[in-house]
Amino acid sequence: MEPARFEAIVVGKRFHGYATELLVEAPNAAGAVPGQFMHIKCDGRDGVIMRRPYSVFDAAENTISFLVKDVGRGSAWLSARKTGDILDLMGPLGRGFAVGDGQRSILVAGGTGIAPLHFLAGCMKERGLCAFLLWGMEGGDEYGELPNIIADRFDLRLSSMDGKRGIRGSAVDLLEACREEGCTALYACGPRPMLLSLTDRARDMGFTLFQVSLEERMACGVGACRGCVIPCSTPTGGYLSACRDGPVFDEGEVDWRRIRESISA
């Protein structure tokens, strides 16, 4: 579908611990694909001028929702929006996840990485596809009741580093513990260290489709500024844009070595 810029009214809000779920009326965004994001203008207080990208957490005919974690000035403003407030959105933007017919999938989320994978799981369910959703978090109570809400709809397995929810360990440990047969597709979204160890471990697990959603700071969101790039695995090096070529990439498109270097440097 054609991306657009439009105003959307906040029609619902729920608190889930660290994250706030915002539901907005957005008929224009119908047709958003899991993995795509909306680029949201965050008022303009304290000199904030740029938009902030947020994955679509869920979409219905006339609404979409986001999951916003408060990590700075923009997200703090966004999480403080109330029902009736107006947001200025651009989207849906970027390349979403590819889903094959009849495929059985594992979806691995770390932290707020749950957002695009939650939407993906919903779309798979609609298409009658089998999907296992694995979600790792730091503290087991970080997301309030959200794990229970999601578990009501999907086959959800949880882990937390403090062991308070699900198994003690990371989302990658969840994947290792997952004994579901016949899964050929793996999808992941989460912090970079998690994605790095996931790719290390999953590369030889025989998935025929392995896609990751990668976050990078963004300016334009449409591929014009080359600000949001991800190192690409072609022999000549170079970069792909997270906003237009991504945010979803095939695992093999990404130069994980350079990503690892930039984290450990």
Added chain:
Amino acid sequence: MEPARFEAIVVGKRFHGYATELLVEAPNAAGAVPGQFMHIKCDGRDGVIMRRPYSVFDAAENTISFLVKDVGRGSAWLSARKTGDILDLMGPLGRGFAVGDGQRSILVAGGTGIAPLHFLAGCMKERGLCAFLLWGMEGGDEYGELPNIIADRFDLRLSSMDGKRGIRGSAVDLLEACREEGCTALYACGPRPMLLSLTDRARDMGFTLFQVSLEERMACGVGACRGCVIPCSTPTGGYLSACRDGPVFDEGEVDWRRIRESISA
């Protein structure tokens, strides 16, 4: 009284045409003198960082009020405040009007210059002093019902350039038309062109006290930055600060020639 910085809750709001009256709870500002102003922080949207000065329009034991005309980013934000919102105030600041015992006074306001003179008239009434309030405006309907509200309390005479309210003409014309006997004190506040023609005409009318309140763009509001200065009439030239030496000046302290030059240049 000692000026202070404090937070004040908006407890009332009224619309008067171009101007919005905001009533805030401010026990700290009790003791404000007519002519003094409050320095108000205007959120921080669109890169607005500085405070804006507003004359005290009225004061009671626990509240003060302002009259805000929307002329730009700061005042637009301020006029949009609602009951329950919190304002960050500094004040009361500056030198107020001097009032002698037993004195009969004429108060001449142009536009929002009504604010400090309205408060002055109130204080004079409390002290049992006789005061005539003359108020000129551009369009007779600019301030909604405010002229009627003020006329209920004070001896108010009006003029408007379009003749829709009071006599047709300026506040200076009102002064010429005012035939009250025995007035020895004159106070004025309004746009500079009005003050210039007022001083020209009133200088020889025999007032023993003639004070004006002058506006200038401000930064600190406390005399530290020398940003808000008014040309001063001492032979050596130089400047007085509107925020600390003023905003109320004796007519003779001000170098009206330099003010005229800066307007006509």
Added chain:
Amino acid sequence: MAEDKGIDIGVELTGIRLKNPVMVCSGTYGVGREYSDWMDPRELGALMTKAVTLKPCAGNPTPRLWEVPCGLLNSIGLENRGLKRFLEDDLPWLHEMGLPVWVNVAGFSREEYVKVASEVSRSSLAAALELNISCPNVEKGGMYFSNNPRDAAMLVSSVREMVDIPLYVKLSPRSSDIKEMAIMMQEAGADGLSMVNTFPAMALDIETARPRLANVTGGLSGPALHPIAVMAVWEVAGAVDLPIIGMGGIWSWRDAVEMMMAGAVAVAVGTLNFVEPGAPLGIIDGMRGFMRRKGIEKAEQLVGMARRMEVPRPGGEYEGKDNAGG
């Protein structure tokens, strides 16, 4: 919107007629295609491309962006697919659109600049060149030309000799005396100036004590830069006889009018495109509305309007007046 009778918003500079004075800045509009879903590029007065270098260039490591108060830091570097791809794919597409194109030229040596500029000129597909001399020099470190006006002048005359289309030089705001730089560019043969580029700046993450940008430093753009850019245009407009394209934090039609009143013949919208795709259209409309309200018939009347006014200077100081910021 319908054309206004009697209001001519077009401008002409170095023989190029623009249907309106609103362009888009180099590096903020890709090669035009990226925003074509969002607005018709043909509505623009002109378009300035992302920097083109001789060979493909990967640009800087990531992260490349950081937001600062009323501004954006970027360290994209000169990422582009190189001259060959540009001439084959991008420039023909832009030419097809029929809007005037300024090609932003960068290089890592004088030879590279000359080669890129002359091939673009030879292609006959560009209206003008914009020489990005506030770009790095790998041998001698970033911002080299801004610090070395004489070498910049030599570069400009070398390029000037080899090209047939107007040559604009893009100036950095980090200049002790931008007037002097502008005068030297004029003497070296520049046909016009575009100003300003981003301002070298940086931010640190105090939690890690590391720079926010992988490249350590970056360029500041956006509203924070605007009053600096207006002053640069004002100063240079009084010093040279070249058309100036004004840019730097243009965030509204008011900012655009201000820039023209300071002396710019046209303006370019940069960072704002990221926030409001299509913003140039609103600026064009706003400018037209302003002209109508003020009874200004030709956009060209706006150019340098503030420079032609008597500036208020009340006298009476008992000491010498000074020009300090305090």
Added chain:
Amino acid sequence: MAEDKGIDIGVELTGIRLKNPVMVCSGTYGVGREYSDWMDPRELGALMTKAVTLKPCAGNPTPRLWEVPCGLLNSIGLENRGLKRFLEDDLPWLHEMGLPVWVNVAGFSREEYVKVASEVSRSSLAAALELNISCPNVEKGGMYFSNNPRDAAMLVSSVREMVDIPLYVKLSPRSSDIKEMAIMMQEAGADGLSMVNTFPAMALDIETARPRLANVTGGLSGPALHPIAVMAVWEVAGAVDLPIIGMGGIWSWRDAVEMMMAGAVAVAVGTLNFVEPGAPLGIIDGMRGFMRRKGIEKAEQLVGMARRMEVPRPGGEYEGKDNAGG
């Protein structure tokens, strides 16, 4: 607040011990008295006075202020009551307070600078001098010294010869190469640097096509200036061996810590004072809290902390990396 056991927030520069690294900028705190109702000046690390000139100076015509996005333009000029009144009234009062005072010295000729500096030094009431060389020169036009580093160096050595207290030189951010300027100041005998002054900038009222400031141009301060100031401090800290007092848009304790990590030994709060009188106190507290959380025992460890870190530079580019802002 109670002193933290084990946390030493004091710093020392050029032999002057400050109980904390937070000062206030010249021109934003008057001569100290103006804010004494609002906070106890003795809580400050040190105070920098408004510029002092030999004779009384009326400063520039009004209006002198204009707000821009995340910034303030001012054209106060050097308004002050002159050396005599300063030495009689203001400096003794400040000295009484017992806090270290940097006296900001300005002049309209070399002789004036030398005279003011030497008399302040002789008074024994000031801790140090801050030479304002980004100030105007009536004969030769504003910003003269920033454009003429050699003359600035001569001025510094003339003053250095005549004074017994540390001499700080205040640098302008409008410099093609601020490192070079700093090195020349060091060679000329400066004991320390303070940076940065406001950035020359302007704004126009489009309704009247006139400058917003009667003086036409002014100096930009506030958050808009901050990333430029951080970069200037970062660059200069790597080029000279002098203590740096960092200033420019410090708006929070985070900005103050950032400035120190970039290389400043102390910081000075400027425009923020106008918005939040007492802001320096919150910055001191915030800095102390940060140190506690991070287990940093001495504020001096913060100085240049980011400069000592390995800077991430992932390799793999197929073209030379560059340092451009894009």
